[in-house]
Amino acid sequence: MIKISLEVQNLxxxxSRRLIFKELDFSLNQSQSLIIAGKNGSGKSTLIKIIAGVLSHSGGNIRYIKEGKEIDKEKIFNFIGLVSPYLILYDEFTAKENLELFARIRGLKIETDLIDNLLNEIGLYDRRNDLLRTFSSGMKQRMKYASSILHNPLVLLIDEPTSNLDLLGKEFVQNLIQRYRKEKIVIVATNDREDYSFGDSVINLDDYK
Ligand SMILES: Nc1ncnc2c1ncn2[C@@H]1O[C@H](COP(=O)(O)OP(=O)(O)OP(=O)(O)O)[C@@H](O)[C@H]1O
Ligand SMILES: [Mg+2]
Structure with a gap:
């Protein structure tokens, strides 16, 4: 198992001048998972974006440590998979082309097998050659999962894990998270108490104002 840890200190x-959260402290190692809770507007999506390295913070520290060495800020992207309502897929590309594009952006060798297997896993293999704009919102949510795990990330960040998903889709997410949380860091932001089972512990952002 690869050793990875995330340390968040006094974040x-x-x-502008609106405080979203302060004095946030936690640390996670491989095989630990965390739920981020809090009411609408409490800062869950903001925190996920900051942990993903796509939004800056205003104070405190975030460090990723892999096998005892701190990971450079610019390289964090290689270790992270992000599923989020803010993630953009390409409407004018097919499902397969979208995944090929994500693989290319990540500098991965495009292995048709890997992409076909993923499409199979998310139940969209039959629709692989259809344009994304013809997909339902649940189908797009499934595509976000496929794009976030292409590179087998060490850290999986999920904002609103089950939004738009039907029962089968939820089951897929459950299995995926169970698999990932055994060996990796998983962080899930949610408004849905049912999702709390995805984590070992819960941080409620309403308590960090
Ligand atoms: N780019 C931005 N500029 C200014 N304020 C922002 C920006 N993004 C978010 N906010 C504010 O930050 C606060 C937290 O927003 P965020 O989207 O993180 O909440 P959330 O907990 O994810 O809410 P929800 O449960 O509705 O998804 C809100 O007050 C929001 O208006
Ligand atoms: Mg949100």
Whole structure:
């Protein structure tokens, strides 16, 4: 198992002068998972984006440590898989082309087998050559999962894990998270108490104002 840890110390976020959260501290190792809770507007999506390295914070520290060495900020992207309502897929490309594009952006060798297997896993293999704009919202949510795990990330960040998903889709997510949380870091932001089973512990952002 690869050793990875995430350390968040005294983290603070402001948008202009509005405080979103402060004094946030936690650390996670491989095979630990965390739920981020809090009411609408409490900062869950903001925190996920900061942990993913796509949004800056206003104070405190975030460090990723792999096998005892801190990972450079620019390289964090290689270790992270992100599923989020803010993730953009390409409407004018097919399902397969979208995954090929994500693989290319990540500098992965495009292995048709890998992409076909993923499409199979998310139940969209039959629709692989259809344009994304013809997909339902649940089908798009499934595609976000496929794009986030292409590179077998060490850290999986999921904002609103089950939004738009039917029972089968939820089952897929459950299995995926069970698999990942055995060996990796998994962080899930959610408003849905049912999703709390995805984590070992819960942080409620309403307590960090
Ligand atoms: N780019 C931005 N500029 C200014 N304020 C922002 C920006 N993004 C988010 N906010 C503010 O930050 C706060 C937290 O938003 P965020 O989307 O993180 O909440 P959330 O907990 O994910 O809510 P929800 O449960 O509705 O998804 C809100 O007050 C929001 O208006
Ligand atoms: Mg949100």
């Amino acid at each position: 603070k976020k402001l948008f």
